[in-house]
Amino acid sequence: MTTGERPPWLALLTSHWVSLLGVGLATTAGFSWLFVLPMHLKGKADNPYIGILAFLIIPAIFILGLILMPVGVWLARRQVVKGLRAMPNRRASLGRLVTFLGLMTFVNLVIGSQATYRAVQHMETDQFCGQSCHVMKPEFTAWKQTPHAAHSHVECVECHIGPGASGWFHAKLAGIQQLKDVTFDTYKRPIESAIESNRLVGSAETCEKCHARERDLGSSVKVRTSYHDDEANTLTETVLTMREGDIHRAHVGPGVRIRYAPADPKRQTIQWVEYSDGKGRTSQYPATGVDAKALAALPKFEMQCVDCHNRAAHTFQSAAKAIDSGLELGEIPTSLPFMKKTGLEIVTSAFPTVEAAATGIPAKLAAFYKEKYPDIAKTRSAEIDAAGKGLVKIYNRNVFPDLKVTWGTYPINLGHTDAPGCFRCHDGGHSTADNSRTISNDCSLCHEAVAVDEASPAVLKTLGIPEKKQTH
Ligand code: HEC
Ligand code: HEC
Ligand code: HEC
Ligand code: HEC
Ligand code: HEC
Structure with a gap:
C-alpha cells in the first residue's frame, strides 16, 4: 500500500478478530440490557442480584466491547501499515460487517436473551434465594419475630442500604462480594454482625428516617415473666419502670455527643468514653487500669442508636x-x-x-x-x-x-443481664482522671425495680395489669 493512504476504519473493524469480538460483546450486552432493564424497573428492583446484573455486569461487558473495537481497528491498521495485511476492500468488508451484525442479532435474540431471561428467572426463584439467603436465614428468622417485620414490614434495605448513589453502589459491591463468598463457600460462620464488620449505615440515615431522635419517651412500665427451675416451674414477675426519656436524652439528646473506644470488634469491652453535653462540659472516662499508649491505638466511634439497639431487627434470645x-x-x-x-x-x-x-x-x-x-x-x-x-x-x-449461630452468638446490648450491654460503660469502672465523676451503675439510674421476681406483685393489681396465671 502507498503511505499516506488511510485505510477505512469500517473496513478495519471487520478485519481483526479483536474488534469483531468487541462488536459481539457490545451488541450482546446491549440486547441483554434492553431485556433486563424493564424487569428491574417493574418492581423487581428489590432483588439485588438483578440489580447487579443490570447495572454492573452487563454495562461492564458493554464497555469492554466498546474498548475492544478501536483496539482491533488499531491492530489491523498497524498490520496494514507494516504490510502484513492487504488493504481491506471497502465493499467486501461492508458486506462482512452486515453479515456479522445479522448473525449477531440472530444469536442475541435467540441465545443471549434466552440466557439472560433464564438467569433472571433463576434469581427470582426460592431455590436461588434459598442458597444465597440461606446465609441470612438467622437474620431473616429473627427479623420475622420483631415488630419491624411482624407489625410493619420494614424491609432489609431500609436499614442496610445507605442513601443516594453511594449507598446504592456500596450495596451492589457488597452484593457481589456476598455472591462470590456464597458461590465459593468462603463466607464466615457465623457471619459477622454488621457492627463487627463496620458495615453499619449511620443512625441518621436509617433509624432516624422513621424514629425522631427528639421524641420524648418519658417512662414506661416493663413487666417480665419468668419461670424458676424448680419442680413446679414457679412463675414470677419483675416490674421495672424504665426511664426511657432520660436514657435517650443522656446519649442522643440535643447537643450530646458520646465517643468510645472498644478493645474488640464486637465492641463488648469499652476502654474509654468521652461525653460532651453540647453546653461546654466534656468529660473523659478511661476504664480502670487502661494505659494511655494502648488507648491511642484503639479505633474510636460515635455513639449511635444501634450501640444500644443493636438487635432491633434481629433479636436472638438467651x-x-x-x-x-x-x-x-x-x-x-x-x-x-x-x-x-x-x-x-x-x-x-x-x-x-x-x-x-x-x-x-x-x-x-x-x-x-x-x-x-x-x-x-x-x-x-x-x-x-x-x-x-x-x-x-x-x-x-x-x-x-x-x-455456627448458637445461644449468645449475637449479644444484645440493650440491658445487662444476658450480655454486658449498658454495663460496658456503666460498670462503676469508668471514671475521670481526677475521680470526680464516674459513669454510674446505681440500680435506680435507668429503672426503678418495683418488683423483682415476685410471685404476684401487688403493684400489678394497683396498675390494673392482669396477673399471669400458672396453668396447673
Ligand atoms: C430496623 C433495621 C434493620 C432491618 C429492617 C434489618 N436489619 Fe439486618 N441488621 C440491623 C442491625 C442494626 C444489624 C447489626 C447488629 C449488630 O451488629 O449487632 C444488622 C445485622 C445484620 C446482619 C449481620 C449478621 C448479624 O446478625 O449481625 C445480616 C446478615 C442482616 N442484618 C440481614 C438482614 C436481612 C436479610 C434483613 C431483612 C430480612 C434485615 N437484615 C433487616 C438492622 C436491620
Ligand atoms: C422504615 C421505617 C423504620 C426504620 C428505618 C426503622 N424503624 Fe424501628 N420501627 C418502625 C416501626 C413502624 C415500628 C413500630 C412497630 C410496632 O410497634 O408495631 C418500629 C419499632 C421500633 C422499636 C420498638 C419495638 C421493639 O423492637 O422493641 C425500636 C426499639 C426500634 N424500632 C428501633 C429502630 C432502630 C434502632 C432502627 C435503626 C437501626 C430502626 N428502628 C429503623 C419503623 C422503622
Ligand atoms: C443508651 C442506649 C440507647 C440509645 C443510644 C438509644 N436508645 Fe432507644 N431505647 C433505649 C432503652 C433502654 C429503651 C427502652 C427499651 C425497653 O426497656 O424495652 C429504648 C426505647 C426505644 C424505643 C421504643 C419506644 C417504645 O415505644 O417503647 C425506640 C423506638 C427507640 N428507643 C429508638 C431509638 C433511636 C431512634 C435511637 C437513636 C436516635 C435510640 N433509640 C438510641 C436505649 C437507647
Ligand atoms: C459507650 C458507653 C455507654 C453505654 C454503652 C451506655 N451509656 Fe449511659 N451514659 C454514658 C455516658 C458517658 C453518660 C453521661 C455521663 C456524664 O454525664 O458525664 C451516660 C449517662 C446515662 C444516663 C444519665 C445519667 C444521669 O446522671 O442523668 C442514663 C440514665 C444512662 N446513661 C442509661 C444507659 C442505659 C440504659 C444504657 C444501656 C441501654 C447505657 N446507658 C449505655 C455512656 C454509656
Ligand atoms: C445503665 C442503666 C442501668 C443500670 C445502672 C441498671 N440497669 Fe437493670 N436494666 C437496664 C435495662 C436497659 C434493662 C433491660 C430492659 C429490657 O430488656 O427491655 C434492665 C433490666 C433489668 C432487669 C430485668 C432482667 C431481665 O432480663 O428481664 C433487672 C432485674 C435489673 N435490670 C436489675 C438491675 C439491678 C439490680 C441493677 C443495679 C446493680 C441495675 N439493674 C442497674 C438498665 C440498667
Missing part, C-alpha cells in the same frame, strides 16, 4: 428467655415437672444439624420423663410430645448449627 416466652405463650406446657430446667438443659446441648435437633430434642425430653417420672411418661405423653415440639420451635428460632 436460652432462658426463649424458654420463658415459650412457657408464657403456651408453646410449652407449664404443667410438666421441671419443664423449665430440663428444657433449658436440652436446648443448650449441642446438636450437629437442624435435623438432629428435631429428633434429638423430643427424644431427650421423653427419656427424661421416662426415667424420672414413669407415671407421667405413660399418662401424659401428649403433653410431653407438645413440649418437645415447642422446644424444637424455640431452638429453630435461635440456633443455626450449619452457620
Whole structure:
C-alpha cells in the first residue's frame, strides 16, 4: 500500500478478530440490557442480584466491547501499515460487517436473551434465594419475630442500604462480594454482625428516617415473666419502670455527643468514653487500669442508636428467655415437672444439624420423663410430645448449627443481664482522671425495680395489669 493512504476504519473493524469480538460483546450486552432493564424497573428492583446484573455486569461487558473495537481497528491498521495485511476492500468488508451484525442479532435474540431471561428467572426463584439467603436465614428468622417485620414490614434495605448513589453502589459491591463468598463457600460462620464488620449505615440515615431522635419517651412500665427451675416451674414477675426519656436524652439528646473506644470488634469491652453535653462540659472516662499508649491505638466511634439497639431487627434470645416466652405463650406446657430446667438443659446441648435437633430434642425430653417420672411418661405423653415440639420451635428460632449461630452468638446490648450491654460503660469502672465523676451503675439510674421476681406483685393489681396465671 502507498503511505499516506488511510485505510477505512469500517473496513478495519471487520478485519481483526479483536474488534469483531468487541462488536459481539457490545451488541450482546446491549440486547441483554434492553431485556433486563424493564424487569428491574417493574418492581423487581428489590432483588439485588438483578440489580447487579443490570447495572454492573452487563454495562461492564458493554464497555469492554466498546474498548475492544478501536483496539482491533488499531491492530489491523498497524498490520496494514507494516504490510502484513492487504488493504481491506471497502465493499467486501461492508458486506462482512452486515453479515456479522445479522448473525449477531440472530444469536442475541435467540441465545443471549434466552440466557439472560433464564438467569433472571433463576434469581427470582426460592431455590436461588434459598442458597444465597440461606446465609441470612438467622437474620431473616429473627427479623420475622420483631415488630419491624411482624407489625410493619420494614424491609432489609431500609436499614442496610445507605442513601443516594453511594449507598446504592456500596450495596451492589457488597452484593457481589456476598455472591462470590456464597458461590465459593468462603463466607464466615457465623457471619459477622454488621457492627463487627463496620458495615453499619449511620443512625441518621436509617433509624432516624422513621424514629425522631427528639421524641420524648418519658417512662414506661416493663413487666417480665419468668419461670424458676424448680419442680413446679414457679412463675414470677419483675416490674421495672424504665426511664426511657432520660436514657435517650443522656446519649442522643440535643447537643450530646458520646465517643468510645472498644478493645474488640464486637465492641463488648469499652476502654474509654468521652461525653460532651453540647453546653461546654466534656468529660473523659478511661476504664480502670487502661494505659494511655494502648488507648491511642484503639479505633474510636460515635455513639449511635444501634450501640444500644443493636438487635432491633434481629433479636436472638438467651436460652432462658426463649424458654420463658415459650412457657408464657403456651408453646410449652407449664404443667410438666421441671419443664423449665430440663428444657433449658436440652436446648443448650449441642446438636450437629437442624435435623438432629428435631429428633434429638423430643427424644431427650421423653427419656427424661421416662426415667424420672414413669407415671407421667405413660399418662401424659401428649403433653410431653407438645413440649418437645415447642422446644424444637424455640431452638429453630435461635440456633443455626450449619452457620455456627448458637445461644449468645449475637449479644444484645440493650440491658445487662444476658450480655454486658449498658454495663460496658456503666460498670462503676469508668471514671475521670481526677475521680470526680464516674459513669454510674446505681440500680435506680435507668429503672426503678418495683418488683423483682415476685410471685404476684401487688403493684400489678394497683396498675390494673392482669396477673399471669400458672396453668396447673
Ligand atoms: C430496623 C433495621 C434493620 C432491618 C429492617 C434489618 N436489619 Fe439486618 N441488621 C440491623 C442491625 C442494626 C444489624 C447489626 C447488629 C449488630 O451488629 O449487632 C444488622 C445485622 C445484620 C446482619 C449481620 C449478621 C448479624 O446478625 O449481625 C445480616 C446478615 C442482616 N442484618 C440481614 C438482614 C436481612 C436479610 C434483613 C431483612 C430480612 C434485615 N437484615 C433487616 C438492622 C436491620
Ligand atoms: C422504615 C421505617 C423504620 C426504620 C428505618 C426503622 N424503624 Fe424501628 N420501627 C418502625 C416501626 C413502624 C415500628 C413500630 C412497630 C410496632 O410497634 O408495631 C418500629 C419499632 C421500633 C422499636 C420498638 C419495638 C421493639 O423492637 O422493641 C425500636 C426499639 C426500634 N424500632 C428501633 C429502630 C432502630 C434502632 C432502627 C435503626 C437501626 C430502626 N428502628 C429503623 C419503623 C422503622
Ligand atoms: C443508651 C442506649 C440507647 C440509645 C443510644 C438509644 N436508645 Fe432507644 N431505647 C433505649 C432503652 C433502654 C429503651 C427502652 C427499651 C425497653 O426497656 O424495652 C429504648 C426505647 C426505644 C424505643 C421504643 C419506644 C417504645 O415505644 O417503647 C425506640 C423506638 C427507640 N428507643 C429508638 C431509638 C433511636 C431512634 C435511637 C437513636 C436516635 C435510640 N433509640 C438510641 C436505649 C437507647
Ligand atoms: C459507650 C458507653 C455507654 C453505654 C454503652 C451506655 N451509656 Fe449511659 N451514659 C454514658 C455516658 C458517658 C453518660 C453521661 C455521663 C456524664 O454525664 O458525664 C451516660 C449517662 C446515662 C444516663 C444519665 C445519667 C444521669 O446522671 O442523668 C442514663 C440514665 C444512662 N446513661 C442509661 C444507659 C442505659 C440504659 C444504657 C444501656 C441501654 C447505657 N446507658 C449505655 C455512656 C454509656
Ligand atoms: C445503665 C442503666 C442501668 C443500670 C445502672 C441498671 N440497669 Fe437493670 N436494666 C437496664 C435495662 C436497659 C434493662 C433491660 C430492659 C429490657 O430488656 O427491655 C434492665 C433490666 C433489668 C432487669 C430485668 C432482667 C431481665 O432480663 O428481664 C433487672 C432485674 C435489673 N435490670 C436489675 C438491675 C439491678 C439490680 C441493677 C443495679 C446493680 C441495675 N439493674 C442497674 C438498665 C440498667
